[in-house]
Amino acid sequence: MHDISIISMIFSAALALTCLFLILSPLFKWDTYLHLDSKNQDLATTKEALLTTLNEIEFEYKMDKISPADYKHLKKQYETEIATIMKEEEMISGTTDKDLMAEVEKEIEEQMKSYKNKRRDEK
Amino acid sequence: MYLFANAAIYIGFAVAIYSLLVITLGISTKNQKLINSGKGGTIALLVCTSLAMLSMFYLLATSQFQFEYVKDYTSSELPIIYKLTALWAGNAGSLLLWTFFLTLYTVMIVFSRKLKGNPMVPYISAILMANAVFFFFILGFVAKPFVLLDKVPLEGKGLNPMLQNPGMIIHPVTLYLGYVGLAIPFAFAMAALIMKNVDDFWIKMTRRWTIIAWLFLSLGNIFGGQWAYVELGWGGYWAWDPVENASFMPWLTATAFLHSVMIQERKNMLKIWNICLIIVSYALTLFGTFLVRSGVLTSVHAFANSNLGLYFLIFMAIAVIGALYVLMSRYNLLKRSAGEFQSFVSKESSFLVNNLLLVGAAFAVFWGTIFPLVSEAVRGTKVTVGLPFFNKVEAPILLSMMFVMAVCPLLAWQRSSVKNLRKNFLIPAILAVIAMVLMVVLGIQKAWAVIGYGVITLLFITHFLEFYRGVMARRKMTKEKPLTALYRLMIRNRRRYGGYIVHLGIAFITMGIIGSQNYDVETMKTVPLGGSLEINNYRLNYERLDQKREGINDIVYADVTVFKNGKRLGTFQPEKVFYGNWEQPSSEVAIISSMKEDLYIVLSAWEDDGKATFVVKVNPMMNWLWMGSFMIVIGALFAVWNGKYGNVTPRYTGVRKEVA
Numbered sequence: 001m002h003d004i005s006i007i008s009m010i011f012s013a014a015l016a017l018t019c020l021f022l023i024l025s026p027l028f029k030w031d032t033y034l035h036l037d038s039k040n041q042d043l044a045t046t047k048e049a050l051l052t053t054l055n056e057i058e059f060e061y062k063m064d065k066i067s068p069a070d071y072k073h074l075k076k077q078y079e080t081e082i083a084t085i086m087k088e089e090e091m092i093s094g095t096t097d098k099d100l101m102a103e104v105e106k107e108i109e110e111q112m113k114s115y116k117n118k119r120r121d122e123k
Numbered sequence: 124m125y126l127f128a129n130a131a132i133y134i135g136f137a138v139a140i141y142s143l144l145v146i147t148l149g150i151s152t153k154n155q156k157l158i159n160s161g162k163g164g165t166i167a168l169l170v171c172t173s174l175a176m177l178s179m180f181y182l183l184a185t186s187q188f189q190f191e192y193v194k195d196y197t198s199s200e201l202p203i204i205y206k207l208t209a210l211w212a213g214n215a216g217s218l219l220l221w222t223f224f225l226t227l228y229t230v231m232i233v234f235s236r237k238l239k240g241n242p243m244v245p246y247i248s249a250i251l252m253a254n255a256v257f258f259f260f261i262l263g264f265v266a267k268p269f270v271l272l273d274k275v276p277l278e279g280k281g282l283n284p285m286l287q288n289p290g291m292i293i294h295p296v297t298l299y300l301g302y303v304g305l306a307i308p309f310a311f312a313m314a315a316l317i318m319k320n321v322d323d324f325w326i327k328m329t330r331r332w333t334i335i336a337w338l339f340l341s342l343g344n345i346f347g348g349q350w351a352y353v354e355l356g357w358g359g360y361w362a363w364d365p366v367e368n369a370s371f372m373p374w375l376t377a378t379a380f381l382h383s384v385m386i387q388e389r390k391n392m393l394k395i396w397n398i399c400l401i402i403v404s405y406a407l408t409l410f411g412t413f414l415v416r417s418g419v420l421t422s423v424h425a426f427a428n429s430n431l432g433l434y435f436l437i438f439m440a441i442a443v444i445g446a447l448y449v450l451m452s453r454y455n456l457l458k459r460s461a462g463e464f465q466s467f468v469s470k471e472s473s474f475l476v477n478n479l480l481l482v483g484a485a486f487a488v489f490w491g492t493i494f495p496l497v498s499e500a501v502r503g504t505k506v507t508v509g510l511p512f513f514n515k516v517e518a519p520i521l522l523s524m525m526f527v528m529a530v531c532p533l534l535a536w537q538r539s540s541v542k543n544l545r546k547n548f549l550i551p552a553i554l555a556v557i558a559m560v561l562m563v564v565l566g567i568q569k570a571w572a573v574i575g576y577g578v579i580t581l582l583f584i585t586h587f588l589e590f591y592r593g594v595m596a597r598r599k600m601t602k603e604k605p606l607t608a609l610y611r612l613m614i615r616n617r618r619r620y621g622g623y624i625v626h627l628g629i630a631f632i633t634m635g636i637i638g639s640q641n642y643d644v645e646t647m648k649t650v651p652l653g654g655s656l657e658i659n660n661y662r663l664n665y666e667r668l669d670q671k672r673e674g675i676n677d678i679v680y681a682d683v684t685v686f687k688n689g690k691r692l693g694t695f696q697p698e699k700v701f702y703g704n705w706e707q708p709s710s711e712v713a714i715i716s717s718m719k720e721d722l723y724i725v726l727s728a729w730e731d732d733g734k735a736t737f738v739v740k741v742n743p744m745m746n747w748l749w750m751g752s753f754m755i756v757i758g759a760l761f762a763v764w765n766g767k768y769g770n771v772t773p774r775y776t777g778v779r780k781e782v783a
Contacts, residue, residue, distance in 0.1 A: 005126075012130035015174060019138050019167035023145075026159030053389075056536065062596035063589075065535035067543050 047085045054078045124187070128178035128269040135171030135222075136259035138164050143252040150245050158245045162233050165248060168255055169230045172223040179216060179268060183209050189275040192216060192268050198281035198704050200674050205287050211295040212286055214416060214431060215268035220296070222258040224303040229255065232307060238328065246314035254306055257438050265431055281704035290350030298343030298370055302408040304336025305377060309405035309446075312398050316449045321394060321456050326384045330618075331763045337381055338759040340374045345752040356710035358645065358723050358740040360748070363513040368492045369411030372485050376404040379481035385618075386471045389536060394457045395450070396478070402446045407485075409439035414492070468541055470534045477527045480520055487516040514640070522575055525633055528626050529582035532589035551588065555581035575637040579630050586623055613761075621762025628758055631751025638720075638744030645740045652733035659741050661722055662686040666694070668733055675703025678711075681726050681735050685715060697726040697737070721745040 054075065061071040142164030149157030179192070183206045188194045196209040196216070211217040229251040238244050262268060285291075308329040315325035347367065348360035361367060380400040386393050413435040450457075491508040498506040533547045559577035567573055590609065597608040613620040648656045655664045667682035680698040684691065695713035702708070715722040723740040 008124060008126040011127045015127070015130060015171070016134055018170060019134055019164075022163040022167040022170070023138060023141060023160050024163075026163050027156050029156070029159070059593075059596055060535040062599060063592040064547060065533065065543055067540040070540055 047082060047089070050078055050082050050085070054082070124178060124182060125190075125269060125271055128175055128182075131171045131175040131178065132259065132262050132269070135168055135175070136256070136263045138167045138171065139252060139255040139259045142168070143249060143256055146245050146249045146252060150249065158248075161245070161248060161252070165226065165229045165233050165252070168226040168259075169223075172219070172226045175219055175262075175268070176210070176223050179210055179219060180207055182269075183207055186279065188277070188279050189271055191270040191272050194272065194276050194279045196280070196282055198279040200703075201282055201287075204292065205282055208292045209282050211299070212282055215262070215266035217295060217299070218258065218261055218266050218431075219268050221299050221303060222255070222262060224299055225251065225255055225258060225306065228303055228307055232310075243311070243314045243318060243320070243325070246317055247310045250310040250313050251306065257434075261431065261434060265434060278704070281702070284700065284702050284705050284707075284709050285354055288350055288354045290346050290354065294343060294346035294350055297339045297346060301336050301338075301340030301343050301370075302373070302411070304332060304339055305373060305401075305404050305408050307332040307336065308380075308401050312401045313446060313449055316398065316453045319453060319456055321453065321459075323384075323388050323391070326387055326397070330384070333377070333381060333384070334759055334763045337374070337377045338756065338763075340370065340377060341752075341755055341759070344370055344374060345749075345755075349749065352745070353712065353714065354709070356712050356725050358643070358725075358738075358742060360639075360745075363488075363491065363508075363510055365492050366411075366415050368488045369407075369414045372488050372492075373404045373407040373411065375481050375485035375488070376400055376407060379478045379485075380404055382474045382481075383478050386474055390471055392471070393475075395454070398450055398457070400478075400482075402443065402450070403485075405446075406439050406443045409435050409442065413439065468534065468544055470531065470536045473527055473531045473534055477524060477531070480524045480527065484517060484520045484524075487520070488513065491516070518571060521633060521636075522571075522578055525575070525578045525582055525630065528629070529578060529585050532585045532623065547585075547588070551581050551584040554584055569641050572637050572641045575633065579634055582626065582630050586627060589623060590620075617764060618762045621758045621760075621764075624758030624761060625755050626758075628751040628754030628756075631747045631754060633751075635744045635746075635748030635751060638747065639742045642743045643740060645738065647727065647736065647738045649728075649734055649736040652735075656737065656739065658722075658739050660688050661739075661741070662689075663724065663737070663739060665735060665737070668729055668735055677701040677703075679726070679729065681729075681737075683713065683724060683737070685722065685724075695724060697724045699726050716746060718746050719743065 057066065057071065057074050057078065060066050061068075066074070142161040145157045145164070146161035149155070149161060182190050182193050183197055184203060186193065186197060186199045186206070192213060192215055193209075196212045197206050201209075209216065211220050229248065232238065232251070233244060233248050308325070311325040311329045315321070344367075347370070351362070352358075352360040380397065383393050383397050383400060387397050413432040416431040416435065491512050494508045495505045498504060529551075530544075530548070533544055533551075555577050558580040559573050562573050562576055567576065590612075593612045594605055594608045597603065597612050598605065601608065601611075603611065644659055646656065646658045650656050650665045652665060652668065655662055657663070662685070664684040664686070665681060666684055669680060669682075671678050671680065678698050678700050680696045682694050682696060684694045686692065692715060695715060697713040698711035700709050700711055710725050710727075713724040715724075720741050720743040723742055725738040725740075727736045727738045729735040
């Protein structure tokens with residue numbers, strides 16, 4: 001009835017196999033795991049957005065769209081916010097530094113100890 | 124070919140169901156392998172739709188009339204380009220194209236580099252896959268593009284001559300790209316809600332998609348209008364036909380969405396509104412398809428009556444109910460942490476007004492479109508809602524929108540003072556009023572035209588000032604040359620200045636609309652051979668009536684020499700084409716186009732003694748319409764262009780509470 005030729009059968013089978021390969025092959029891969037992106041609303045992005053806001057406010061003030069009083073008020077508001085973020089950042093980096101320093105100090109102490117022990121043994 | 128093409132569709136259907144299930148299972152069991160298998164399924168689907176499309180192209184190009192679709196929409200003498208584009212001339216083929224775009228977009232999203240490792244992707248894939256299941260179901264069991272006929276006809280029915288126009292090659296493609304494009308932000312919004320991510324991540328990720336979908340929708344509408352103008356021979360470009368409305372409604376709501384997402388990005392406001400807008404826009408794309416394919420409304424370009432529309436209606440109902448359920452279940456979450464308006468005089472409040480106008484316009488179009496159905500259901504008679512209703516309702520909305528667009532550049536985000544607004548507004552307003560007075564003095568005296576052109580003048584001035592002040596402010600800081608400052612100002616803020624270019628484009632289009640709607644002149648006259656007719660300052664000399672044969676078509680044409688103010692513009696040939704394989708003849712109009720106006724000549728009828736009847740129109744400012752359309756494209760492309768700058772959106776945090 002219809003023109004079901006060998007070629008079209010081969011092509012259809014090839015298509016079916018390709019699709020099967022595409023959907024089945026990921027099931028047999030070992031190195032897959034669920035990627036979970038931690039919702040990293042990190043401070044840097046917020047800071048960047050706020051800096052852009054500050055920039056925009058300044059620009060709009062220069063374009064005469066905001067009154068000087070509003071400009072001062074808004075500028076202060078966003079500057080305070082940025083300063084808060086910067087403080088937080090500093091605190092975070094501060095703690096890391098402290099940790100790092102403590103670790104380094106500990107390591108130095110340990111090395112000193114082993115060095116002293118060695119010297120004692122040599123004696 | 125029969126087996127292969129059908130195999131592509133049915134395998135696609137099976138793969139779509141499998142992928143939907145496996146992704147859903149992967150999400151609930153947190154099994155990445157299952158999700159990856161589903162992602163592989165999206166590629167398999169793209170392979171299936173691509174091969175089905177290629178098969179259809181091959182069948183159409185080689186005139187395989189044993190296939191019903193090929194027989195119904197082509198004939199052997201059809202130029203190859205129209206043979207190929209017949210793919211979207213009928214129901215089944217156009218749905219195949221739609222499905223192809225859907226699978227293409229899905230693959231682009233699923234394997235997008237930006238979204239690599241993002242937990243939203245499986246949810247988005249599942250939502251898009253549910254769409255794919257529906258479309259493959261339609262292709263496999265309802266529309267069936269690859270049906271064989273019992274008897275092989277010697278010749279096909281041919282393509283409707285009206286569709287044999289360059290505009291028709293591209294109009295459906297752009298429209299479908301727009302329709303399908305709106306499914307992407309919808310899927311993102313739903314995924315974000317399901318995952319309880321109520322921040323603006325989904326908006327940032329879909330910003331470009333939405334603008335591109337909007338651009339394609341705009342192009343679809345513009346090409347449609349252009350086609351109607353040059354091909355239908357009635358001298359207009361928009362008739363508020365149900366099918367035109369079907370594509371105009373999602374355009375309106377998508378435009379509203381494009382604006383209101385900016386408020387969410389900057390001020391964390393209107394979260395629920397934005398989700399509602401995208402649900403409505405997406406639903407309207409399905410509703411439009413229901414209108415076009417159900418035959419419930421009579422329209423010049425509705426597809427043949429079929430029960431296809433019903434399936435779209437059911438699918439739309441499921442999608443909307445599902446989306447609303449998700450929205451309601453996250454309502455409290457969305458309500459929390461939302462920003463507030465601080466000042467009525469601010470950019471965000473102007474955006475809100477613009478939103479209300481756009482949604483109002485969409486609702487008016489919706490009401491006018493479905494009113495015949497409502498009246499039939501309630502009173503038993505189908506009342507047709509004609510042009511006057513739409514023009515009456517939409518004209519003031521359009522004007523108000525132009526006014527908001529004109530004022531918007533003068534406002535700052537968060538807080539603009541009335542004093543500043545007054546200061547910035549005064550000079551443009553005075554200039555606009557002077558322009559209006561000048562118009563009246565120069566003879567433009569129709570109220571709508573004067574008010575309309577006045578508002579547009581205001582828009583041009585405020586937009587010019589926005590660019591000018593921006594350059595000045597930049598130069599103050601950087602001391603750059605004016606052109607460098609303008610260039611850098613624009614590329615550092617693509618979305619804003621791209622948007623302004625689009626606004627200017629819309630203003631040009633509105634000028635064209637006002638001009639052509641208010642000042643068009645038409646005459647119909649039977650002229651003896653050698654006689655002439657006059658319209659405005661044109662004189663048309665009718666010099667010859669003849670007949671020629673092109674392929675299987677007979678063409679009757681008249682030689683008309685046109686003079687403007689006594690100066691000869693040339694000889695033009697309006698034609699009437701009688702098709703060898705189509706009953707109705709069509710008019711090929713002669714259009715003499717200039718920036719000021721178009722002279723539109725239609726050869727309407729003739730008699731044995733050589734007398735011919737012409738319909739002649741003068742359509743003012745038509746080129747402004749096309750020029751505005753071009754600016755929209757430029758503006759939208761400028762806004763989405765992937766630049767180095769402007770990837771960080773400013774964020775306004777709202778008022779600080781001193782006491783609580």
